[in-house]
Amino acid sequence: MKMNFTVLSKLLQSTRGxxxxxxxxxxxxxxxxLQPNSPGLYRFxxxxxxxxxxxxxxxxSMRVLFDARLLDALAQSEQPLHEITADLDQSLIQLKLMPQAxxxxxxxxxxxxxxxxxxxQACLLFMQYLVLMCLAFWTLTIHHQAI
Structure with a gap:
């Protein structure tokens, strides 16, 4: 089970990239x-x-990195898993980072x-690049029409 903590922690740490x-x-x-040919409302x-x-x-990304660091700390802990889980739940509840339920x-x-x-997070990154491609297409279309 400890290896699951380590593997998932390493995967989640790729959130920075x-x-x-x-x-x-x-x-x-x-x-x-910033291209001047774009309509103002469209740009805004x-x-x-x-x-x-x-x-x-x-x-x-902050949430994923937080989880990665928690999993890494739990993987390195010497306490039994049930104790770690109870301590983690109690801490998260006290800090209001997790509901009691x-x-x-x-x-x-x-x-x-x-x-x-x-x-x-990966889906949001995909959406960002999709928007970038749409903007690039729009910009090329506007510049082509201006010529």
């Missing part, structure tokens, strides 16, 4: 939105959407939750 890629997509999108709406995507991506869940369910967060 996803986040940096998301920042790159945002930067390129922002550059495309697209920029707002890009900022919201980036904010959601950043939040998910989620206490006592099995580790399979917790691992699946971590993987869902990681997949959600």
């Amino acid at each position: 996803l986040l940096l890629s998301g920042y790159a997509a945002f930067a390129f999108s922002f550059i495309l939105l 709406s697209a920029l707002l959407f890009c900022v919201l995507l980036l904010a959601a991506h950043h939040y998910l 989620k206490a006592g869940r099995g580790w399979t369910e917790r691992f699946q939750g971590c993987i869902r967060l990681f997949k959600a």
Whole structure:
């Protein structure tokens, strides 16, 4: 079971690369939105959407990295798993990071939750690049029409 903690922790730690890629997509999108031929309302709406995507991506990245660090600490702990789980649940509840109703869940369910967060982050990154491609196409279309 300890190996599951280590493997999932290492997978989740790749969140930094996803986040940096998301920042790159945002930067390129922002550059495309600076083009003078774009209508003002279009630029504002697209920029707002890009900022919201980036904010959601950043939040998910923080959550995933938090989970990765917790799993890493738990993998290195010498305490029995049931004690670690009880201590973790108590700490998360006291800090209001987890509702009381989620206490006592099995580790399979917790691992699946971590993987869902990681997949959600990957989906947000995909959406950021999709927006970037749409903006690039739009910019090329506008410049082509201007010529």
